[in-house]
Amino acid sequence: MSVEARERRQPWILLSPALTAVGLLLFVPLMFIVVYSFWLRTATGADQAGFYFDNWNEALTDPFYRDILLSTLRIAAITTIACAVMGYPAAYFIARARSNKALLLLLLMLPFWISYIIRTMSWINILGVSGAVNWLLLNLGIVDEPVQMLYNEPTVILGLVHFLLPFMVLNVYVALEGIDISLEDAACSLGSTRWQAFREVTLPLSLPGLAAGGLLCFVLSAGTYITPLVLGGPTDAMFANLVFEAIITQLNWPLGSALSLMLLAVLGALVLIYNHYLGMAQLMKGLG
Amino acid sequence: MGWNLIRIYTLLVYLFMFLPVAVVVLLSFNASQFGSFPMTGFSFRWFVELAQNEAILRAFQTSIVLGALTAVISTTLGVLASLALVRYEVPGRNLISTLLIAPILVPEVVLAVALLLFLNFLAINKSFFLLLMGHVIFTLPFVILVVQARLVGIRRDYEEAALSLGASPVQAFFQITLPLLAPAVFAGMLFAFTISFDDITGTLFWKPGGVETVPTQIFAMLRNSISPEINALGTVMIFLTVGLPLLGLAIARRMAMQRGG
Numbered sequence: 001m002s003v004e005a006r007e008r009r010q011p012w013i014l015l016s017p018a019l020t021a022v023g024l025l026l027f028v029p030l031m032f033i034v035v036y037s038f039w040l041r042t043a044t045g046a047d048q049a050g051f052y053f054d055n056w057n058e059a060l061t062d063p064f065y066r067d068i069l070l071s072t073l074r075i076a077a078i079t080t081i082a083c084a085v086m087g088y089p090a091a092y093f094i095a096r097a098r099s100n101k102a103l104l105l106l107l108l109m110l111p112f113w114i115s116y117i118i119r120t121m122s123w124i125n126i127l128g129v130s131g132a133v134n135w136l137l138l139n140l141g142i143v144d145e146p147v148q149m150l151y152n153e154p155t156v157i158l159g160l161v162h163f164l165l166p167f168m169v170l171n172v173y174v175a176l177e178g179i180d181i182s183l184e185d186a187a188c189s190l191g192s193t194r195w196q197a198f199r200e201v202t203l204p205l206s207l208p209g210l211a212a213g214g215l216l217c218f219v220l221s222a223g224t225y226i227t228p229l230v231l232g233g234p235t236d237a238m239f240a241n242l243v244f245e246a247i248i249t250q251l252n253w254p255l256g257s258a259l260s261l262m263l264l265a266v267l268g269a270l271v272l273i274y275n276h277y278l279g280m281a282q283l284m285k286g287l288g
Numbered sequence: 289m290g291w292n293l294i295r296i297y298t299l300l301v302y303l304f305m306f307l308p309v310a311v312v313v314l315l316s317f318n319a320s321q322f323g324s325f326p327m328t329g330f331s332f333r334w335f336v337e338l339a340q341n342e343a344i345l346r347a348f349q350t351s352i353v354l355g356a357l358t359a360v361i362s363t364t365l366g367v368l369a370s371l372a373l374v375r376y377e378v379p380g381r382n383l384i385s386t387l388l389i390a391p392i393l394v395p396e397v398v399l400a401v402a403l404l405l406f407l408n409f410l411a412i413n414k415s416f417f418l419l420l421m422g423h424v425i426f427t428l429p430f431v432i433l434v435v436q437a438r439l440v441g442i443r444r445d446y447e448e449a450a451l452s453l454g455a456s457p458v459q460a461f462f463q464i465t466l467p468l469l470a471p472a473v474f475a476g477m478l479f480a481f482t483i484s485f486d487d488i489t490g491t492l493f494w495k496p497g498g499v500e501t502v503p504t505q506i507f508a509m510l511r512n513s514i515s516p517e518i519n520a521l522g523t524v525m526i527f528l529t530v531g532l533p534l535l536g537l538a539i540a541r542r543m544a545m546q547r548g549g
Contacts, residue, residue, distance in 0.1 A: 011372035018369035025425040029406035093298040113529045117503045118522040122308035135325035223395030240397040260401040
């Protein structure tokens with residue numbers, strides 16, 4: 001074999017294990033659940049292979065599923081906006097900080113290493129019946145008995161914001177860091193105020209980072225089922241909880257497949273729209 | 289004035305991120321028999337109980353074995369793929385990158401369902417193997433991103449010099465390339481281990497009955513009531529997952545400095 005031919009083949013040899021893994025463990029399974037979603041669960045428990053629309057009919061027309069899908073998207077949207085409002089100024093501060101920048105960045109990375117389940121359950125210590133806030137309220141004489149603040153939609157959102165905020169801050173920071181600071185100075189020297197300079201120069205230039213952070217926050221919060229189980233009440237199920245119920249509890253795998261694909265379609269469409277307008281590069285910058 | 293406002297705002301955001309976690313650590317040393325305020329004294333009793341809890345020790349063992357195997361497999365696949373993407377002119381490079389990153393673009397629940405159902409169809413039931421395959425596939429993109437970022441900085445000249453001086457490609461790889469790659473490999477493994485160790489979303493779908501990892505064990509314990517034992521377990525987890533990467537960072541930095549000096 002010539003050197004050139006070997007040179008041409010080598011990258012494919014290096015790539016083949018990873019591509020095979022992604023193919024066999026992601027793409028083929030995804031195609032498989034498309035097929036599976038048309039099968040039927042029978043009373044005997046065995047799934048009937050075939051081409052039935054029953055699951056899709058149920059998933060798409062039952063108002064129960066539609067309502068939960070809508071409330072999931074609402075929760076994800078509120079979470080994303082809260083992350084942006086809380087995260088942007090913090091990211092701006094880190095990007096422009098003159099001292100302690102390394103420390104601020106290190107601290108920003110820490111939450112990524114702290115277990116998600118621990119961070120989620122930590123709110124029980126704060127807001128629970130015997131948590132810090134109730135202890136404070138009781139001791140200050142504001143309330144006579146503990147108040148139940150947990151297990152509702154706001155606490156689900158609180159948990160999600162707490163989990164996803166670092167993703168937002170990091171993405172906005174990466175974008176802000178790439179903007180030449182002298183641009184703002186130039187705007188100021190041309191007569192604009194600091195605030196104008198920020199609003200008309202820095203903010204627009206940092207929008208790709210904000211969008212990348214927003215996409216991550218939205219997709220990750222819309223796909224969660226652990227946070228509602230830990231911090232939500234019985235009526236606070238999100239769409240992924242329905243998938244979990246169908247697959248693990250009811251063992252209705254064909255219906256579970258259809259529900260999973262619905263979630264994938266909605267969130268996948270968002271990723272595609274994002275990719276069309278902004279491309280994946282900004283997202284990869286924030287993740288790497 | 290404006291700047292001070294942003295400073296205070298940022299401080300509050302950091303407090304929001306860390307205060308609840310700090311409370312977990314604080315309460316884990318609480319001597320009181322309930323896992324709550326007030327602190328009645330400083331005590332290690334919950335850590336002692338933790339060390340005697342069979343279920344938790346088994347969960348730790350499972351998580352560590354799973355994380356280590358995931359790290360080895362995922363990093364091997366990831367390093368090879370990254371080498372191809374960084375070092376060679378591959379046709380369709382962008383498409384391949386996107387395909388390899390795809391597991392993080394698909395919601396983890398959907399990935400979990402698809403893998404569970406497909407492998408079950410192939411007569412592979414919920415098992416440690418399924419769990420391992422799942423962890424490999426969703427850690428792979430992260431490994432590839434981290435390793436690629438590090439690889440870009442390593443020049444190919446050394447390898448070419450070795451080859452032109454008569455080393456075989458295999459020799460050149462093991463004696464020149466691999467040592468240069470070590471920090472990237474190390475970072476990838478650490479990343480994969482941490483992500484695997486922390487995962488609960490996919491794990492709850494894939495784990496066989498009776499097998500618990502540390503996060504699923506915590507989740508199961510939360511269903512009863514929050515006990516100081518959970519806070520203690522949380523504290524151990526925090527020290528492991530924060531301490532390990534910090535240690536790794538220090539080692540990587542030292543390795544890089546030795547090479548530089």
